[in-house]
Amino acid sequence: MTKQRLVILGGGESGVGTALLGKEVGFQVFVSDKGKIKDKYKEVLIHNKIEWEDETHTEAKILNADIIMKSPGIPDKAPLVKQIRTMGIPVVSEIEFASQFTEATIVGITGSNGKTTTATLTHHILKQALHVGLSGNIGDSFAKQILEHDYENYVLEISSFQLDDIYDFKPHIAVILNISPDHLDRYDYKFENYIASKFRIAENQTKDDYLIYDADDEVLVSWLKSHPVKSTLLPFSLNKKVENGAYLENENIIITIDNNKIIMPTNDLALEGKHNVKNAMAASTVAHLLKIRKQTIRESLENFQAVEHRLEHVLKINKVQYINDSKATNVNATYYALESMGAPTVWIVGGVDKGNNYEELFPFANEKVKAIICLGVDNEKLLNAFGGMVDIIVETQFMSEAVKIAYKIAEAGDNVLLSPACASFDLFENYEDRGRQFKEAVRNL
Structure with a gap:
């Protein structure tokens, strides 16, 4: 039997990580990048005897693929991508490809703003008690971490571009922090296309999975009304009480899941600003769901170091x-x-x-x-x-x-x-x- 051919468009972090995992699980792998592949990535490809090209796309070597992993930076409008889709070759994102090779519990975090801070904060809390990786749009690629560490849990920061090419990807816990017009150039300048893309994070979830979201965000609330999801909903809010989820009362974050309530003071949060109270609510709700002790959550919120380039x-x-x-x-x-x-x-x-x-x-x-x-x-x-x-x-x-x-x-x-x-x-x-x-x-x- 001939090996299935995996072609990877884009020789960056996610591309090279996918190439390594693809080779390990038995694909014939080819990496093609229209730009220049960085030396550090070239060295990895050469060392692992993976075929690659840069500064060109050789169509004959791409269009014979069984499956194609496309870097999130390449738009669907690109002529080559259009041609691939016309031919019916499946195009997947790295998180879609990699997730089929792990049994880990996945926490997927998306939103227009605050993804990196919330993902890093969530990982910071969970790692005190769990074997957990941080990946997606951040750090070493998800595929590479599955290959090298095989963590029992992952916190993934996920962009809409990565969600555009999923089929079966399903986080056990999904977080949508907020949605505001961004990247509209990639979504035909239609805000609803971008919203739909973000909500794909929950499309494969069942009632045994969770969707944590901002109940103060009108865009999220009205979309959920007209496009209900199967997941168990856990909203968070600064303005109103919620029965299941998180809300703010007298400067305390109150989180309730299945009648199990924990209270977190906000006066000692390491991060300043209203939006960071929300990020802390989202991260703490994830931690509470994964049975992290209240004391651990509180200490982690107080000693967290802010993300570089973010205030x-x-x-x-x-x-x-x-x-x-x-x-x-x-x-x-x-x-x-x-x-x-x-x-x-x-x-x-x-x-x-x-x-x-x-x-x-x-x-x-x-x-x-x-x-x-x-x-x-x-x-x-x-x-x-x-x-x-x-x-x-x-x-x-x-x-x-x-x-x-x-x-x-x-x-x-x-x-x-x-x-x-x-x-x-x-x-x-x-x-x-x-x-x-x-x-x-x-x-x-």
Whole structure:
């Protein structure tokens, strides 16, 4: 019998992880990347005798696949992907491919904002008591971890792009933190397509599985009304009492599952801001479901270290606080950042706009922002949106210059906030590169 042929499009973390797992379980594997494969990944492929190509796609070697794993970064609009779909070759994401080779309990976390923080926080709590991996959009690939560690539990941070190519993938516990318009360029500019994509996280769940979601998020609540799921629902809310799930009362998080109630004070949470109370609720609900002791949950919430590039306090210089929120690649993330500012703020914003509507930021711009520095190749939309609201609005295409301008404008007691509300690919490699350049520029002041 000839081996089944697994072709992998994209030679990054998820692609190479899938290649290793695919080879181990008996597939004939071929990796193809239209761009350049990084040296560290090339070395892994060569060492494991896996056939690969980069800077091209050889159709003859791709279209004879039995199954194709597509990197989440490649859009369905790509001509090659269209051709593959026309031919009826199944296209799966890494989480779909890898999940069939593990019996682990899976916690899947998605949402437009807060995924990384909540996934990292959930993992931080669970690892005190369980054998658990952290993967998905974060860290080593899921496929590689199944191959190397075979954890009994996984916390997966999952993007809508990864959910677009699932068939049977089913987390025992699914979390949808929130949904706001993001990546609409990949969803024909239709918000409902993006919402449907996020809800695929629950499509294979049964009544024995759980869906944890934000009951204050109108988008989520109305979608669930018209598209009911089979899962057991565990909502969380800052504004209303919930019978099963989590809510806030007198600064305490109260979590109830099957009449088993635990109470967590929020005054010592390591993370600041309303949105982080929600992230803590989601993570604690997961932990409570998986029978982690209350004391362990409480201590973990208090000693958690924040995620890099997410409202990360960099330095205080001349009584001005510099804050790196480079991970804010959409308007909603920046909304949380500006909402949590307690002092006049010099705001560095801009990049690749994904169809942004800046209106929801207007109240904060009026109330908290004293100056705006636009850091992008094309800043026209920002200038039109905020031009009349602040006294100072300037443009630059260099991070070092943006930080120097901010340094000149900011006075003692102010904040300088990098929260771009946009993707980073016009001037930077990715949001991490953008955040690191910001931190370096601040340290060089």
